[in-house]
Amino acid sequence: MARTNESRRKEFDYEITPHIPSLKSFALKLSRDSDDAEDLLQDTLLKAFRFFDQYEKGTNVKAWLFQIMKNSFINSYRKIKRQPGKVNYDDIENFYENIRSEEITSSHVQNDAFSDVMSDEIADALAKLPNDFRTIIFLSDIEGYSYEEIADFIDCPVGTVRSRLHRARKMLYTLLYSYAKGKSLVGGESKLILN
Missing domain, CATH: 1.10.10.10 (Winged helix-like DNA-binding domain superfamily/Winged helix DNA-binding domain)
Incomplete structure (x- = not known):
């Protein structure tokens, strides 16, 4: 059993490792944040390893990896959108203490809403x-x-x-x-x- 796991890991490394730079780039384009991109990359690699037995050897592994990453990104985006917004009351208090009301504009709020x-x-x-x-x-x-x-x-x-x-x-x-x-x-x- 240990040999099977070891051979599976070696095959996974052989197939997947050459595509990690492309995956990193794609993750950064999707998330636009280096920490989130790293999390997305790790999540993608974990899912790819978990479901590696479902990968049909000889097909386009790069497309398979990109599909996993895209689906992971969309799923996490939907999950975040469903969560209620969190408010840090210290930030709000500092905001009102440090900024005069005439400097506050609401145009960015309307743009964000739309x-x-x-x-x-x-x-x-x-x-x-x-x-x-x-x-x-x-x-x-x-x-x-x-x-x-x-x-x-x-x-x-x-x-x-x-x-x-x-x-x-x-x-x-x-x-x-x-x-x-x-x-x-x-x-x-x-x-x-x-x-």
């Missing part, structure tokens, strides 16, 4: 997309990866990436059109309003 609503709307629309389309639009439009990088991640031709991305954008447009119209982001003729 960005949360828009993020939820977009997240809901993304969640409705089929997994293949959601992954491609996430990697392209949110993470900024090139068609070639995405093709390598998901192990398919660049033409397939372009086709799926085009269809995913059309689906998102359909899902978000009434929301965008309500926010005056699109006009009556389905054209974006440019500021």
